[in-house]
Amino acid sequence: MTTSSTTTTSSTTPFPGIDTPAGPIPHGAPAWNRQRRSQMPSHRYRDAHTRVEVPEIPRQWPSRRLTGAPLWVPVDLRDGNQALAEPMGPERKRRFFELMVAMGYTEIEVGYPSASQTDFDFVRLLAETDLAPSDVTIVVFTPARRDLIERTVAAIQGITNPVVIHLYTATAPVWREVVLGKDRAALTELILSAGRDLLELAGHLPNVRFQFSPEVFTLTEPDYVLELCDAITELWRATPERPVILNLPATVEIATPNVYADQIEYMHTHLARRDSVILSVHPHNDRGTGVACAELAVLAGAQRVEGCLFGNGERTGNVDLVTLALNLHAQGVDPMIDFSDIDEIRRTVEHCNRIEVHPRHPYAGDLVHTAFSGTHQDAIKKGFAEHRARAAAEGVSERDLEWRVPYLPIDPADLGRSYDAVIRVNSQSGKGGIAYLLEAEFGIALPREAQIAFARRVQAHTDATGAEITAAELRELFESAQLG
Ligand SMILES: CC(=O)SCCNC(=O)CCNC(=O)[C@H](O)C(C)(C)COP(=O)(O)OP(=O)(O)OC[C@H]1O[C@@H](n2cnc3c(N)ncnc32)[C@H](O)[C@@H]1OP(=O)(O)O
Ligand SMILES: CC(C)C(=O)C(=O)O
DSSP, X not given: OOOOOOBOOOSSOSSTTOOOTTOOOSSOXXXXXXXXXXXXXXXXXXXXXXXXXXOOOOOOGGGOOOOSOOEEEEOIIIIIGGGOSSOOOHHHHHHHHHHHHHHTOOEEEEEOTTTOXXXXXXXXXXXXXXXXXXXXXXXXXXXXXXXXXXXXXXXXTTXXXXXXXXXXXXXXXXXXXXXXXXXXXXXXXXXXXXXXXHHHHHTTOTTEEEEEEEETGGGSOHHHHHHHHHHHHHHTTOOSSSOEEEEEEESSOOXXXXXXXXXXXXXXXXXXXXXXXXXEEEEBOTTSOHHHHHHHHHHTTOOEEEEBGGGOSSTTOBOBHHHHHHHHHTTTOOOSSOOTTHHHHHHHHHHHHTOOOOTTSTTTSTTTTOBOSHHHHHHHHHHHHHHHHHHHHHTOOTTXXXXXXXXXXXXXGGGTXXXXXXXXXXXXXXXXXXXXXXXXXXXXXXXXXXXXXHHHHHHHHHHHHOSOBOHHHHHHHHHHHHHO
C-alpha cells in the first residue's frame, strides 16, 4: 500500500462522484472532506449499469412491507457443499438433513447426484428409507447435459416424496462467450433441449416438478432472460396446479440491492404464466449485501428464497437463511422455522461444514447478546428491570411480554440462550454493568454510592490488566475491597 500526501478534493462538491439528491455544496472543499486519492486500480472495473441493462420500471417494492415468510429452501447440501474443501460424506450429509427437517424446512436441495457417488447415494438413501417425512420436497440439481440428466433421474427413482428437478445453465454474455461458446440462439436451444430431456425422462412422474435457474441472471440481458424463462414454462406446460420454479440467482453479487430488486420486479411483472410460476431468488454475498438483496427481492415479488444456514457457500457464501428468518422474527413475523435452540443448530452446522460461525454473526455468534460497554450495560440493566416490573404489573409471563430492552434486538431466551453472557466487564464498563453482574451472579445488591466507589476499584483493576474480569474475580475484588 502506498500513501500519497496530495490532498484532492472537488471544488464543487464534498462528495465527489456521489450523486446526492441535494446536489453539490457550492463553497469548495471543506476541511472535513480532505481525503487522499488512493492507489487502487479501480479504473479496471465497470459499474453494474454499464455491464447490463437494468430495466426501468414503475417500481413498487420500496413502499411494500414484509408481512410473511417466503418459501425457504436451504441449499447447504448442494451449493454449500460444493464450496467446502472437504465435501460432506454420508454421516455429515445425513446429520445436516435431519437438522433441517427438525427445524421445519419442507423443501431441501439435497445434492447434485451426477457430481459424485456420495451425492447420488444420499438421494438413494432418501428413496430407500423414511428419513424424509412425506411432506418434505426433495430438490436435486443438474446441468443441461443429457448424460447428467439421466443420472439425476436415475437417482430419484422410487422416491415417493414430492421431488423438484432443478436445471441450470449460465445465461450472461461473458459466460456465453467465454465458458459455453454459444450465442443466444444456440444457448436457448441447449436449454430447451435439456428441458425436453427432462420432460421425456421425468415428465410422467406425478410427484416431480421442474425448476430452471438462468445462472448469472443479474448480468443477463432482461429481454433474453425473460424470453428464456417464458420458453421454458411453456415447454414444461406450467399450471397453477403444477407450477414451475423460476429461480433468478445473483450468482455473483454485482450491484447495490435496489438494482436486484428492480431486476426481480421486472421479471415478476413481465413473466408469462405468472400464476403458474413460483418466483425464487438465490442471492450470494460477494458485496456483503446478500441479506438485503433477498429482503428487497421478496418485496419485489419473489416468493421463495434459496440460501444456506449461517451463509456458507461459494466465495463469501450464499445468503444466510438464519439471519433472514430471524430478521422476520424481530419484526413480529413468524419465520415458520424453529430457532429455539440456536446453539445446537450452530454446533451441528459447524460440525457438518467444518467451518466456525463468527462470534459477531447476527443472532447466533457468541458475542451478539453481550455488552462490554458501560452505557449499554446500564441501559440493558434498566431494561431488564423494567421488563420484569411490566410483566408483573400486567400479569403476563416475561417470555410473552412485548420486548423493548435497549440494545438487545430480540430476547436471547427466544433462541434458547441464557442471560449469563449479556453483561461482561472490562475497562470499557461502568458501575451499572458491574452492579448487574454482582447481583445476577451472587445476589449482592449495592446501593448507588457503593456502586460508584466499587466501580473505581474495578476500573483500576481492568485498566491495569487490560483484560476482562470474570464474575468470580469481581466477587474476590469486592470482598477484598470490603476488607481493605
Ligand atoms: C453457480 C453454481 O453453483 S453452478 C454448480 C456448480 N457445481 C459444480 O460444478 C459441482 C459439481 N460438478 C461436477 O461434478 C462436474 O463439474 C460435472 C460432473 C458437472 C461435469 O464434469 P466434467 O464433465 O468433468 O466437466 P467440467 O467440470 O470441466 O465442466 C465444464 C463443462 O461443463 C459445461 N457446462 C458448464 N455449465 C453447464 C451447464 N449448466 N449445462 C451444461 N454444460 C455446462 C462447460 O461448458 C464445460 O464444457 P466443455 O468441457 O465442453 O468446455
Ligand atoms: C445455478 C444457481 C442456482 C446457483 O447455484 C447460483 O447461481 O449460484
